[in-house]
Amino acid sequence: MKAILTTGILAGLLALVVPMFADIHIYAVVTIVLISIMFGQAWNLLGGFTGQISFGHAMFFGLGAYVAMIGAVRGHMDMGLGLLLGGLSAGLYSIPIGALIFRLRGPYFALGSLALAEIMRIVAANWKSITNGGEGMPLSGVNTMFGIPISSKQEYFYMAVVLAALFSLFCSYLMKSKTGYSMIAIRENEESAQAMGIHTPRYKSSALFISAFLTGSAGAFFGYYNKFIDPDMVLSTHISTEMIFVTVIGGIGTIAGPIVGSAILVVLQEYLKGIPTLQTYPSLYLTIYGFLLMMVILYLPGGIVDGFKRLYRWFFAKTRHSGIGKEKTV
Amino acid sequence: MLQTLADGLLIGGIYAVIALGLTLIFGVMRVINMAHGEFVMIGMFVSYLLFSKLGVDPFVSILITVPACFVIGFFLYRLFVEKALRASEENTLLLTAGTSIFIANLMALPAFIGPKFLRLSSENLYWANKVWYVGGISLNAAMAAGFLVTGVIIFVLHLLLMKTDTGFAIRASAQDPTAATIMGVNVPFISGITFGLGAAFAGVAGNILSANYPIYAAIGTLFVVKAFVIVVLGGMGSIPGAAVGGLILGVTESFGSAYVPHGTGFRDVFGLVIFLLVLLFRPQGLFGKGH
Numbered sequence: 001m002k003a004i005l006t007t008g009i010l011a012g013l014l015a016l017v018v019p020m021f022a023d024i025h026i027y028a029v030v031t032i033v034l035i036s037i038m039f040g041q042a043w044n045l046l047g048g049f050t051g052q053i054s055f056g057h058a059m060f061f062g063l064g065a066y067v068a069m070i071g072a073v074r075g076h077m078d079m080g081l082g083l084l085l086g087g088l089s090a091g092l093y094s095i096p097i098g099a100l101i102f103r104l105r106g107p108y109f110a111l112g113s114l115a116l117a118e119i120m121r122i123v124a125a126n127w128k129s130i131t132n133g134g135e136g137m138p139l140s141g142v143n144t145m146f147g148i149p150i151s152s153k154q155e156y157f158y159m160a161v162v163l164a165a166l167f168s169l170f171c172s173y174l175m176k177s178k179t180g181y182s183m184i185a186i187r188e189n190e191e192s193a194q195a196m197g198i199h200t201p202r203y204k205s206s207a208l209f210i211s212a213f214l215t216g217s218a219g220a221f222f223g224y225y226n227k228f229i230d231p232d233m234v235l236s237t238h239i240s241t242e243m244i245f246v247t248v249i250g251g252i253g254t255i256a257g258p259i260v261g262s263a264i265l266v267v268l269q270e271y272l273k274g275i276p277t278l279q280t281y282p283s284l285y286l287t288i289y290g291f292l293l294m295m296v297i298l299y300l301p302g303g304i305v306d307g308f309k310r311l312y313r314w315f316f317a318k319t320r321h322s323g324i325g326k327e328k329t330v
Numbered sequence: 331m332l333q334t335l336a337d338g339l340l341i342g343g344i345y346a347v348i349a350l351g352l353t354l355i356f357g358v359m360r361v362i363n364m365a366h367g368e369f370v371m372i373g374m375f376v377s378y379l380l381f382s383k384l385g386v387d388p389f390v391s392i393l394i395t396v397p398a399c400f401v402i403g404f405f406l407y408r409l410f411v412e413k414a415l416r417a418s419e420e421n422t423l424l425l426t427a428g429t430s431i432f433i434a435n436l437m438a439l440p441a442f443i444g445p446k447f448l449r450l451s452s453e454n455l456y457w458a459n460k461v462w463y464v465g466g467i468s469l470n471a472a473m474a475a476g477f478l479v480t481g482v483i484i485f486v487l488h489l490l491l492m493k494t495d496t497g498f499a500i501r502a503s504a505q506d507p508t509a510a511t512i513m514g515v516n517v518p519f520i521s522g523i524t525f526g527l528g529a530a531f532a533g534v535a536g537n538i539l540s541a542n543y544p545i546y547a548a549i550g551t552l553f554v555v556k557a558f559v560i561v562v563l564g565g566m567g568s569i570p571g572a573a574v575g576g577l578i579l580g581v582t583e584s585f586g587s588a589y590v591p592h593g594t595g596f597r598d599v600f601g602l603v604i605f606l607l608v609l610l611f612r613p614q615g616l617f618g619k620g621h
Binding site: 103115119123252 | 414417430433
């Protein structure tokens with residue numbers, strides 16, 4: 001209930017405040033933040049809550065994006081159906097992938113998933129008849145969502161708000177269910193979880209399926225919003241690491257983590273991009289971005305959410321110290 | 331047939347050197363260095379700089395690359411990776427991924443490589459389009475020389491690990507850091523040395539590759555994925571595994587692109603398919619000892 005209320009208020013505020021600025025650029029930035037929240041939440045289910053750090057989630061993102069785009073370009077598929085099909089195909093694809101990849105653990109798992117995503121990228125770049133290869137797929141014309149035409153940045157923004165809110169709510173609901181608790185048990189200690197009677201392979205596969213489904217849907221939405229995809233854009237390692245960064249920098253294994261992390265990282269990137277002195281060379285802002293990422297990981301290893309908590313505790317402890325006399329009277 | 335095999339072995343030797351550095355670092359510190367490919371790129375850049383400014387041969391510039399990459403690797407570990415290691419495994423992965431973004435984009439600034447493709451100019455380069463013929467097989471001279479250098483490097487590494495005190499300390503730290511500390515090994519320092527060594531190997535591979543490959547800031551990604559494949563293929567932390575895995579990957583790529591129709595575009599997939607097969611049937615790698 002609390003989760004529904006918080007998410008509802010946050011989403012409502014965003015939907016009310018952003019249109020006040022009514023600036024195309026702000027719409028674009030906020031929509032990218034919302035897309036990052038979607039794939040961050042999706043990655044967090046597997047990486048944060050189940051403890052399986054995947055470096056290859058771009059394969060699900062890209063698959064969802066390609067399925068939706070091919071459907072839209074060739075068959076004028078409705079966006080609602082596209083989001084569903086994009087997610088579903090990524091989810092189905094995750095079943096054989098899971099059978100392979102769950103043989104590996106820890107760092108091996110990370111590397112294995114990265115290699116699988118690379119295969120997808122190379123195949124997509126070469127399979128010209130389906131994906132149009134490295135030239136990418138542009139999407140022209142107006143899309144419809146449940147029959148309603150959607151074209152402006154503002155309309156996409158509203159769609160993203162709804163989707164990101166739904167994703168976050170779904171994840172917080174899932175983590176309070178039996179499945180969610182089993183996932184956390186697997187993260188903490190897989191052997192013990194199994195000894196307690198949790199069917200670990202089944203829960204790991206379902207975590208992967210749900211995570212892949214959500215990532216695929218996020219990819220489909222990205223395709224619609226961006227109106228252009230190519231293998232390097234949606235299937236590169238860069239996308240996989242971006243999902244991990246927004247989650248870990250926000251706070252891994254928390255629902256608030258991907259939200260805070262996406263907001264801070266995307267806005268930081270856009271801010272750095274906007275500084276005139278950094279615009280002389282396109283890679284300068286990324287250099288600084290990379291360096292800041294390193295610093296955050298070093299000095300806030302538990303993420304920003306954890307940092308806030310520590311700050312709060314530190315502050316709280318301090319006030320309580322100074323108010324010892326008052327406490328006694330209570 | 332023999333030609334294809336020879337081509338595959340030559341490139342495989344280079345892959346092996348890159349993977350050797352990665353597996354050495356993993357074996358001692360359990361750190362996967364996502365920025366490993368960037369050291370290959372640094373090696374290529376050192377080659378380019380010395381060749382274009384001073385006319386130094388890429389193979390001679392190995393003498394500069396090794397200390398340069400060693401120092402960068404050593405300080406990268408001591409200043410950053412070591413701190414992240416205290417937090418968790420995924421933090422070191424992310425830290426080195428952040429480092430990779432940092433280094434690749436730093437090098438893409440005009441002061442270094444810039445946003446362009448560089449090549450060693452061919453008129454003055456001894457190795458340009460040079461081919462050696464051995465028993466009816468034509469070998470790319472730079473790659474063949476590189477293969478020999480690779481052999482020497484693996485031999486030197488073997489001597490270093492087996493015969494010197496530093497080598498003993500490295501092996502001890504890999505086996506049991508706590509016990510090594512009790513025995514008086516300065517494990518953080520040795521880890522730094524190992525990280526530097528690993529980086530230096532990648533740098534040498536960069537020097538060798540610079541004679542044939544275009545040099546650009548983002549080329550590290552291409553090689554780091556291959557190195558990951560090899561390391562999982564051979565078993566993580568296993569040095570013979572890295573050497574053999576490198577050769578297998580090189581030969582597979584070479585045969586795949588020669589004999590499979592439209593194979594050249596999919597060149598990089600063949601190694602990855604082998605990788606999947608190994609995952610299916612021998613997840614601990616060819617030389618791995620299981621988890």
